[in-house]
Amino acid sequence: MIYRWTQQLIPTLREVPGEAEIPSHQWMLRSGLIRKLAGGLYTFLPLGLRALRKVERIVREEMDRAGALEVLMPALQPPEIWQQSGRYKAASDVLFKVNDRAGREWVLGPTHEEVITTLVAGEINSYRQLPRNFYQIQVKFRDEIRPRFGLMRAKEFIMKDAYSFDATDEGAGISYKKMYDAYTRIFRRCGLNTIIVEADTGVMGGKFSHEFMVPAETGENEVAYTENGAYAANVEKATSRGPLLATPAQSTGAAPEQFATPGVVTIEALAKPPHGVAAHQQIKTLVFMVESKPVLALVRGDDQLNEAKFAAAAGSTVFRPATPEECHALLGAHPGSLGAVGVSNVTVLADEALRGACGMVTGANVDGFHLRHVDAERDLTVTRWHDLRTVRAEELSRESGEPLRIRRAIEVGHVFKLGTKYSEAMGARFLDADGQQKPCIMGCYGIGVTRTLQAVIEQSWDANGIIWPVSVAPVEVHAMAINVQHAPSVELVERLSSELASGGLDVLMDDRDERAGVKFKDADFVGAPIRLSVGERSLSKGAVEIKLRRTGAVENVPVEQAVERVKALLADEWRAVRVD
RNA sequence: CGGGGCGUGGCUCAGCCUGGUAGAGCGUCAGGUUUGGGACCUGAAAGUCGUGGGUUCAAAUCCCACCGCCCCGACCA
Structure with a gap:
């Protein structure tokens, strides 16, 4: 099939539309594929x-x-x-x-x-x-x-x-x-x-x-x-096999002890002087309402709770973070001072990385206070232990011990x-x-x-536009007479396009009376695998120009070999997307 | 929904701070000169300045509300 540009609607855009952020979205708009x-x-x-x-x-x-x-x-x-x-x-x-x-x-x-x-x-x-x-x-x-x-x-x-x-x-x-x-x-x-x-x-x-x-x-x-x-x-x-930084596991033997941490409501703040409690020595206590019942999630201070894992552990995907008011009603303190020590009437899900943790610091359930000398298994009533943390790069794979990327x-x-x-x-x-x-x-x-x-x-574009894999390209060949005023060029493009089309290929023929640069730019935008152009210059030597979009390689091919050459190049393109 | 940004001819944007004539480039249309990587000249059409309200003699500009779009977070193909 031959598609003539002047009979189509291919509104290419010179400028990057403000609404598009990522390359593929920009190119879809700029190449005239979609409109919002x-x-x-x-x-x-x-x-x-x-x-x-x-x-x-x-x-x-x-x-x-x-x-x-x-x-x-x-x-x-x-x-x-x-x-x-x-x-x-x-x-x-x-x-x-x-x-x-x-x-x-x-x-x-x-x-x-x-x-x-x-x-x-x-x-x-x-x-x-x-x-x-x-x-x-x-x-x-x-x-x-x-x-x-x-x-x-x-x-x-x-x-x-x-x-x-x-x-x-x-x-x-x-x-x-x-x-x-x-x-x-x-x-x-x-x-x-x-x-x-x-x-x-x-x-x-x-x-x-x-x-x-x-x-x-x-x-x-x-x-x-x-x-x-x-x-x-x-x-x-x-x-993974767990955080790279091991959890402290040496118990001091001391009982949990409350200490004042006025204004400290984040892990980072507690890690700074005067307190200087490293993040991995802290227990992060998060409160969720799971189908309107409160559930505590405990992870190490330097870890991120993985909400998908939490959902699996909690047995429901219907949950939301508790409001500060709900936290206060439940534990007697606001977020930033929450902890699970002494909490026994609420489901407590704890991350495996906290198992055996000793000498930890966590919220005291009194605003402005934390507890030190917390030994997880001694001082927490954990309902279930789960893997709840989000893995980080460089941690070791459970199976092979290879580092994760x-x-x-x-x-x-x-x-x-x-x-x-x-x-x-x-x-x-x-x-x-x-x-x-x-x-x-x-x-x-x-x-x-x-x-x-x-x-x-x-996954397939460059500074000039889309580079379609041939299997998905809207057309296989983009053909043009560089100067539509030059009758021999037009006649030849028409003939070659017909031959390609009768061989089952789809050809977009740019028949606009535009300057060469405009048509070349648009051809790159649109991204057909092969560009076939006929101009007076090469035609005078009995050749047409064939450009491979993917590599940018240009060859001058004798007129009588052009169709075969296009087919051969396309066959190469097909090889890249073949299965079996 | 929370946080941030932005709404001005088809597109990209300036003008807004400091209120008083609505602008540029691209695109479009007409004519001419050009013609191998987004040409040039002349002329033209095209804008409720997101919407509504308020302040003011006067609002694109200041204030309020709403709507829409984009980005960050939670959700998913």
């Missing part, structure tokens, strides 16, 4: 949509290849199924709710576990119908607290979501592996480097999960990994082993060979399709 309607809501322009469709096609091919069945579910959903799964409350923050004319409430689907499980509950009754995996590529709605970075975090976005149903645990493991492998192939075909990390399951629930991460400075996640690749986990989930990344895919949480709640049961009714064992698998598209750009 409102915060977190974007229109795909023709070129952007073409690239999006390329990603979708790869996703679809790989899902089909993995044996998943494409369906299409309603975006508008009855709230009852959300109540049935128990997520109406848990997910209420992200649920868009609308009312119809009768005042009845509906929700705009942020995800489709409830819908697919309802379907399966009605349609699948026998182990003979299992396993099955259903997927769709569809718009999702999430009332994001803060939409960000263009398509990276939007209120409305396109997701590929898949849901597997198995009769046995082993089967569910196989289904999971199939999706894991399909995802690996999908992202490779999109030209993305991904690292696969162990991840927290969050509101989704379930047994375990992996995230597919694209390393990028602008990513919203942090991943911890070892250089040798043996370990990789989302920082929300990552573990930490880097930022964009989450483009997430696979979950769900178990029976939804199938039990929604009644998705089947009759097994042994005559027993059993809940289906589920997995769910998501790819942020629009986010993936932007991640491709985030």
